[in-house]
Amino acid sequence: MKFRGFPLILCLLFCFATFSQAQSVTGKWYGIGNIAITASTNGYLCEFIIKENGGKVTGEFNYFFRNGYFSNRITGTFNSSTRMLKIKTIPILYHGNTDISNGVDCFMDGEFVFRSSKIETILLGNFSADDIHKFTCAPLNIKFVKQPKDAPTLKEQIAAKPLLIEKQDTILPVLMSKATTTPNNPLTINQTKPLYEIIAEKELIKRSNQLFKELDVVDDSVRIDLYDNGEYDKDSISLFYNGKLRVYREELKTRTPISLYVNVDSVAANNTLVMFAENLGEIPPNAALMIVTDSQNRYEVNINANYLKNGAVRLKKIPKRK
Template sequence: MRSVIVVFLLSLIHCAVAQDITGIWRGHFSDNNRMNQILNIDDRYRFEVQIAQTDKKLQAITYSYKNTEFYAKASATGSINPKTGKVRVLELKIIEVRKGMNTMVCSMDCMLTWTKSGDEEFLEGTFVAMNTLDSSFCGRGTVFLRKEAISDFYKEPFVARKEKEIAKKLAAVNAVPKPIDTVQTKPAPVAKTKTAPVAKTSPKPATGTPAKKPATKEAAPIAKAAPPKKPETKLTPQEIEPISRPDTPKKTVVVSPGKSFSTNIPSVIKNRENEVTKTIIVKSNEVDLYIYDNGTIDHDTISVYLDNKLVVSHKMLSLEPIIVKVKLDTTNNYHEVVMVAENLGDIPPNTSLMVVKAGDQQYEVRISSTEQKNAVVIFKYAGD
């Protein structure tokens, strides 16, 4: 009965941790201005929200910025409905602002929905903005945010403290199974009482001391037999073989990764931070990558590296995909695709959408990279 109660409490703790949206959320918001759409003016602003969740209440800081034209930092509050995934973030006070002469400062009321796709989490929805001077209507639009590990600014102290609390809860979850083991080991004394008499009856037929010596000799080889089972020298990833440079046609690139990574690490990978965006396990050894601009076409340019080999060089993202066909080698089941931002386009950061097709499997990966940080997608080949 105790074990059932412990398992129930464990599930409650796990659910409480899983539903927490504490962390850094980065993306953009856009004003649905029809005149801007007619004139093809991109009104997308970069948007970062840092959240600390306590029960259903949220404490937050927001950052809104667009190149050097506008920057604002605001304190915010909010709430979450764990059942529906509905999230509200309401800006309360502008803390910092830098703007042009004719630019208004508005506070936003965001109505968002939390979703999860694989390992990625998203907040998407709409906002309404009010002028901070006279509470007049500023406009409305859409918001897109993705949970990230790193801030474009710095992690707020209240967010860091909350993340530590969550880490402690996770540690408690991992520690809960221990009492279950102790409950289950209570029947163990029965096994001990059975083995004890056997140990006592075995010396009785042995009348002389020589009978005890062979017993100890037999136990010794068993203890010595365990250490030889260390054939772990199979892990020899240092054996690196060069890979021939792949052909790179104009639109479609076909790449065979070979048996190992290139020994020559490009400086753009070595000197920038490389953040893993997603890890994908595929069952097909043929993988097709379709890379699009994620959102408004703003002249983002990228290069793509596969296992430290350049396969796409300085290509501009658009509605027409950049296609990379990867043929995986069954002798090596681990490969890294690195997306390098060659520029930030008209609206930073450099964002793209990668559609992955591997047999009957299909994934979508939203990618963000800067001139300081590359985005990495890892592929693991699991076989058919």
């Protein structure tokens, strides 16, 4: 005789396993951290990667602040009855730091409440300093949202050009009110300028521009091709047009060009193409052959750049020849 209740038992076991997994703090969590003071404009893009076993918690707390990535090993406890996750003291960069290379750390403990619903599973709480330092190191409030197992890590997101915004001359994560989460995209932020582009444009202005040529062109759009000038020596460049990144960290080749089209404005000052040296190759300086082509002209310009100067070419719009 067949046991008709077997499929039901399987279903109940599956549901129990799914429910148990949903109730666990083990996993990957993302959130935006905001300092609990009204005058603060600095935010932290935060990540927990944690494992819980018998109430003991180990793992990582990673965060992105201003333009730096930081990682801490963490230990703590999780009480399944009170649903309280506690993280032992770790250093977190002080929100008022302007130079992260030698910034001051705040030593803070974490307390987060675990909540799970059909909509989302979250850890809600903060990192806070002890009573002596709490006025200097204000609490860092974070709402963590649990992510799928295959979600990219924070470090992977940064490497893959995550969407961040720039505010008050610093690179900041967007505030929580402007961030949403979905299973396939853990952090979708309402801003179209990626982090790598913001950093590249800031690096550009740290070097002066050397103008190599001013070229007369007749079209509204022209083609730009760049080759390694001479022997291939692994030169790598970025290209900017009017201060905006157009090509990012591409290697110059002797046979295959880096190619792009640019629009030409009637004001010459608005048509500046700049080559930024990402390295100096095996034979300094970083040198390229730039070919500029429109319907009536073809120019070849030898251009180079180093760690002090960028190479620049300016386009000037003129009437077409009859």
